[in-house]
Structures are given as C-alpha cells and as structure tokens.
Amino acid sequence: MNDTFAKFVIGAANQFAHAAALAVANFPASGYNPLFIYGGSGLGKTHLLRAIGEHVQQRAASRRVAYLPAERFVSDWVHHLQHNRTADFRQHYRQVDMLLVDDIQYLAGKPRAQEEFFHTFNALVEANRYIVLTSDRLPQDIAPLDPRLRSRFAAGLMAEMQPPDLETRLAILQRKAAAHDLVLSPDVAMLIATQIRTNVPDLEVALARLTAYASLYNLAEVTTDMADTMLAQFFAERAEAITAARIQSAVAERLELNVSHLRSKDRRRAVAFARQVAMYLCRELTDASLPEIGRAFGGKDHSTVLHACAKIAGLEETDEDVARLLWQLRRALGK
Numbered sequence: 470m471n472d473t474f475a476k477f478v479i480g481a482a483n484q485f486a487h488a489a490a491l492a493v494a495n496f497p498a499s500g501y502n503p504l505f506i507y508g509g510s511g512l513g514k515t516h517l518l519r520a521i522g523e524h525v526q527q528r529a530a531s532r533r534v535a536y537l538p539a540e541r542f543v544s545d546w547v548h549h550l551q552h553n554r555t556a557d558f559r560q561h562y563r564q565v566d567m568l569l570v571d572d573i574q575y576l577a578g579k580p581r582a583q584e585e586f587f588h589t590f591n592a593l594v595e596a597n598r599y600i601v602l603t604s605d606r607l608p609q610d611i612a613p614l615d616p617r618l619r620s621r622f623a624a625g626l627m628a629e630m631q632p633p634d635l636e637t638r639l640a641i642l643q644r645k646a647a648a649h650d651l652v653l654s655p656d657v658a659m660l661i662a663t664q665i666r667t668n669v670p671d672l673e674v675a676l677a678r679l680t681a682y683a684s685l686y687n688l689a690e691v692t693t694d695m696a697d698t699m700l701a702q703f704f705a706e707r708a709e710a711i712t713a714a715r716i717q718s719a720v721a722e723r724l725e726l727n728v729s730h731l732r733s734k735d736r737r738r739a740v741a742f743a744r745q746v747a748m749y750l751c752r753e754l755t756d757a758s759l760p761e762i763g764r765a766f767g768g769k770d771h772s773t774v775l776h777a778c779a780k781i782a783g784l785e786e787t788d789e790d791v792a793r794l795l796w797q798l799r800r801a802l803g804k
C-alpha cells in the first residue's frame with residue numbers, strides 16, 4: 470500500500486511535520502533546505518517521506534525523485550567504489566530534482582560515505598534541488614558525524630514528530646479500521662486508544678488482531694469482549710519476562726545462527742560476536758549475575774562475560790551497525 474498524504478492522520482503531534490512535508494512536495498520556489506524530520510520509531514517519518522515522493526510523481530511525473538534509506542546510499546556508494554564507477558554514482562545522485570533520504574543517522578561512523586553525501590548535498594543545494602531527511606534523533610545527537618554535515622543538517626527546517634495524542638490515536642484507529650472494513654464503536658476505539666499509547670505500529674498490531682478475531686467469529690463489528698481479550702494478550706506478551714533464553718533466541722534469529730552455537734565453545738568470529746552481544750543484553754535486561762550469565766552460555770567464566778560486556782558497550786558507542794543491531798534486538802524483545 471502506498472504511503473500518501475491522504476492516508477496520513479494529522480494531529481497536534483505531527484501537524485507541523487505534515488505541513489512542512491506538504492509544502493516541500495509542492496516545490497516551493499525557495500525555502501529551507503533540507504527539511505529535517507526527526508522523532509521516535511513508528512511515528513510516521515517514513516510515511517511522510519514516501520508521501521512527498523508520491524505527491525511529486527503524481528503531479529509532475531517528469532521530476533526525478535530519489536527516495537532511499539541512508540543504508541542504501543552507503544551500500545550503493547561502496548558498490549560503485551569497488552567497481553570504479555564513482556562517476557556514475559555521482560551523476561545519478563546529483564541529477565535528481567529531489568532527494569529523500571530515510572534514517573540519515575545511519576551515516577554515523579561512516580566517514581567516506583559521509584564525505585560523498587556531503588558533496589552530493591552541496592551539489593543539490595547549489596542547484597536549488599530540495600532535500601528531505603528523516604532521523605530518529607537531532608543532528609547534534611548523530612555521532613560520529615562530520616561537523617560540516619551536522620551544521621548543514623541543522624541549518625535546515627527542523628520538524629519534530631511526537632507520539633500521537635489520544636485524539637489522533639482515535640482517528641488513526643478509525644481510519645485504519647475502515648480500511649479493513651471493520652467497525653469500531655466509539656467505546657471500543659476509546660478502550661484501545663487509551664491503553665495503547667506508544668506508536669502507530671502498535672495500534673496497527675492491535676487492529677490486525679481484531680480483524681483476525683472478527684473474521685474468526687464472522688462479525689463485522691468489534692465487541693468490547695474481543696477488544697478486552699486482545700488487549701490482555703497484547704500486554705501479557707509485552708510484559709513477558711526477559712530471560713537469557715529469550716535473548717539467545719532473539720540474537721540467534723537475527724544473526725541467522727542456532728541457539729546451540731551461542732552456548733557452544735565455537736570461536737568462529739560471527740559466533741563469538743553473536744555470543745558477546747547476547748551476553749551484553751543479558752547483563753542489561755535481566756537481573757542475572759555474571760556467573761549466572763556465564764552458565765547460561767554453556768559454562769563460560771564470569772571474566773569472559775565481563776569482557777564481552779565491555780567490548781560490546783564500546784562498539785555500541787563507536788560502531789553504528791552495532792548500535793543499530795542492539796536497538797533492533799531490544800525492540801524485538803519489547804524494550
């Protein structure tokens with residue numbers, strides 16, 4: 470499904486970002502460049518970015534719009550570099566009318582890609598081409614980042630997105646329920662919106678479950694009982710205690726290994742790294758002591774656990790890939 474402006478529910482928490490995005494999509498003659506949209510996960514940053522691209526293409530198909538996650542900019546750059554095709558890369562990115570880059574914080578800690586992005590950025594701004602960036606944090610909190618890029622980002626128009634307030638959550642629920650042909654009475658919608666307050670994907674999960682229940686019972690309208698059952702299950706899952714075993718499964722799944730590898734003596738690099746990540750998360754997210762954590766990994770020494778924790782803590786500070794991995798794992802574990 471396309472993310473469009475029409476599908477975006479506007480509320481106090483996102484109306485400024487929405488207005489700024491729409492203004493950019495209408496190609497202002499002049500204005501702040503870049504537009505920098507930032508905020509927590511699942512608040513609609515990607516949706517707005519895609520909506521800009523969609524809007525521009527609908528109205529002026531000849532405009533060249535490039536939408537991409539920052540991760541792709543980096544991998545594309547590395548690919549072109551390896552094949553001695555940097556000129557093609559530059560030509561491609563510097564010729565667009567609008568550049569939309571998602572999750573720009575991903576550039577942190579990648580000096581060569583930052584350098585290239587800096588030149589792309591300057592070339593586009595000089596040519597009066599618009600740039601829109603999204604990020605999960607403010608430019609000053611993206612680190613390590615070339616100060617020249619940081620100041621370019623900060624010189625743009627900053628649009629923060631905050632978690633939706635109750636009224637917006639209700640509107641989002643009703644809009645998405647209608648898209649599923651599901652009827653939510655005002656009471657049921659209120660019940661869900663008062664309890665699920667975090668972000669939009671959580672509301673989407675709740676609705677998907679209700680849609681499944683409703684079709685199971687062959688009902689078009691969600692009853693209060695159905696909503697109560699769904700909410701109880703939703704919160705029970707979130708509250709499920711985090712154990713070393715759950716962490717090991719999450720790490721193994723994410724890094725495509727078996728849990729048994731993590732508990733083994735296997736010293737291959739990928740396995741050792743995964744084990745260290747899992748130990749670090751056990752230290753952070755459970756009450757287990759160092760020896761207990763060691764035992765959960767097939768009888769490792771407490772000093773091995775300590776070393777793993779120090780190493781991963783250091784990498785989390787300096788290596789954006791590791792920071793991102795940890796962020797994804799915490800999220801998968803409901804943290």
Ligand SMILES: Nc1ncnc2c1ncn2[C@@H]1O[C@H](COP(=O)(O)OP(=O)(O)OP(=O)(O)O)[C@@H](O)[C@H]1O
Binds near residue numbers: 605
């Ligand atoms: N205001 C809104 N109206 C309608 N749908 C929304 C709104 N905000 C978010 N969504 C929906 O919520 C989901 C998550 O949004 P999105 O991916 O844009 O979040 P994000 O801020 O980019 O998060 P992340 O940084 O985790 O990618 C999408 O399905 C999106 O369409």
